[in-house]
Amino acid sequence: MTARPSPTPRTLPARPLPGFGNLLRKDVREWRATSRALATLVGTTTLTLLTTISPWISRQRGMSIPTRVVDATTAFAGAGWLVLIPVAAALATLPIIVVERDRGTLAWSLTKACSREAFLMSKLVSGIGMFAAVGIAGPMIPAVVAATLAYGSVPDPAVVALTFVGTFALSALFVTLTVTVSVLAWSQAAAAVAALGILLGAQALDSILPELHDDLPTSIGEWVARWGFGGADGVATPIAYGIVLVGLLLVARRAFAQVDL
């Protein structure tokens, strides 16, 4: 074994989030390589397909169903996008940071020429982006097809698009929450409990103090739908959403910068 003298290093200009592109490519590949993408797609597709066609199944079995869910658009929109999918987003992204630390690859990556902020942002962007692709867009296609076949008409494309945007926004909040709690507690269980706690807590608060409904960031999905049809009465929801999202990001960034590995 012999060593050669080092070639002269090139000087590179300073860039924001150094190493982000390399980390993001790796993270996206990891979703595919570890079957996380496939498992998320199968799980969310099964959930949304069943909830989309459950009124149709009930009707086939002679059970009474509310008249309003007999058309394709209503059945599609009522398929639990704003309840089931954010929980699925939290579950799918639980391991993305904790596992990296547990298996030692977090320390390995952070000795490379990348910043901790870049590592964190790569996890968030890949988590949100990949989940949007395989956990939201992926199941929407079979859900639209199933609704069309079951109810005899195509769901309103505007409703489909707004459902996607609303579900994406809410899922992004839950992924950010999961990553933040993961960085604070270094525990998948704690992150899962926090995500479910926020979801159930928001619903409980909504029933106790319904006047706060529009001030909750978890109402962003409904706000998007109302906004899409011109029915939004204010911007309290997106403002609350934005404040909470940025706050979570800042907390995660600060905690991650101080982690000893």
Added chain:
Amino acid sequence: MSMAPSISLDRLTKTYPGGVAALADLSLDVPRGSVFGFLGPNGAGKTTTIKIVAGLSRPTSGSVAVSGISSEAGIAYRREIGYLAEAPCFYDWMTARETLRYAACFQPWVDEPLERRVDELLDLVGLVDARDRRSGEFSAGMRQRLGVAQALIGRPSVLLLDEPASALDPIGRREILGLMDGLRGTTTTFYSTHILDDVERVADHVAILDHGRLVAVAPTADLLARFTRGTLHVAIIGGNADLPSLLGRVPGVVEVVAAGPPSDPSARGSEPPALATRSMTVRTADGATGRVQRAITRLAAAEDLILVENRPVTLDLETVFLHLVNDRGRVA
């Protein structure tokens, strides 16, 4: 070779939550291009030190610089460093080649073809045949080799190795030591280990840490010499029980310690007591070892004694290490 230190630790202190002090006021300069062995018992603070230098852990106080660049400099600092963890882990879905490509993509300043560098390193660590196997299928030794290769991919000025040979078989160990030896002069290798024999073979400098404090730091040869200077091992056949006193009267002798009872002539059958071998350790005054050695030779001739041994004591690093860490008083 420049005289400026490659790694400079200045009053480094690390206290973990709960008040556990891992490092206390550690200051250390590592010469550029050296192979620097970092020794200490378990819990001495070796891994903590290496992690701080690698940027994975923050000191409670004190500072670190590599090639004159502060650890606070971010990417400019990291590009100087190649790091191998004690139990290296990689993405188990990547092959060895993909792992090196991934590590290399963070080092765009190295102006040479990526694939050539990857192939060169796979060859260097003996993983050419396993290059397309997933690292998840690798043995601990193969992961260690891959770890060395990825640490070298950016041609760092400093290589930080935490127990690099611990998982390797004797052949792998020899190859890693050979690799470190080959890097001498161009890359500073700072490595922790429990294998003292390896340090003695390859390290030109050594530091010994105990309970987070630096116990000794010196060129390896100097450290060994420091503990052997002024001590002779003398074995004599003949003479009487007063032989230690006789040697004690030689000018320059500070102390004579019998290394054990005379060899038992009855156990050998017919040897008379006069033929018993007496082993002694003779401590001498500073700078008097050679003079005392010659005087003992003359004394043996004058007293009609058979001088079996009359040589300076040489200690191995293990003995020095144990002495320093255990603080058991004088050696010899």
